[in-house]
Amino acid sequence: MKIPIQRIKNNEKIKIDTYIKNADLGEQGTLITPIHIEGTLTYVGSEEVFFEGHLSATVELTCVKCLKKFKQNFEIDISESYIPQYFLNTAQGKEERDLEELRVLPYQNGVIDIDKIARDILIENIPPYPLCPECRANQ
Ligand SMILES: [Zn+2]
Numbered sequence: 001m002k003i004p005i006q007r008i009k010n011n012e013k014i015k016i017d018t019y020i021k022n023a024d025l026g027e028q029g030t031l032i033t034p035i036h037i038e039g040t041l042t043y044v045g046s047e048e049v050f051f052e053g054h055l056s057a058t059v060e061l062t063c064v065k066c067l068k069k070f071k072q073n074f075e076i077d078i079s080e081s082y083i084p085q086y087f088l089n090t091a092q093g094k095e096e097r098d099l100e101e102l103r104v105l106p107y108q109n110g111v112i113d114i115d116k117i118a119r120d121i122l123i124e125n126i127p128p129y130p131l132c133p134e135c136r137a138n139q
Pocket residue numbers: 063064065066067068131132133134135136
């Protein structure tokens with residue numbers, strides 16, 4: 001699902017409520033349920049879009065200790081801003097924005113790609129060394 005910036009500008013706010021199937025999480029895990037992402041895109045000016053919402057998904061992970069596969073449910077609150085990729089390439093963008101702290105992320109080609117956002121946020125929240133509930137309890 002791709003939302004043109006122009007549409008967000010025209011409407012000021014756009015509600016998102018969608019399911020993303022078959023998102024490829026790579027080696028991080030396997031998606032068991034579609035990713036559910038919902039929230040509001042708000043145009044804040046100067047090509048910047050703020051997204052506030054929530055994401056949920058169930059992912060099958062492999063325990064690093066016992067190598068068993070287990071399911072983990074993710075419930076993630078989203079609150080971040082998106083600015084055009086080319087803003088980040090300018091000196092001004094680099095100076096004024098601490099990307100990690102403010103959660104300002106780039107978008108490309110004038111569209112907000114909801115599928116990509118959902119996948120990126122989910123992957124970011126998967127622990128690098130997942131432990132199954134039993135191994136967690138026996139730690
Ligand atoms: Zn385990």
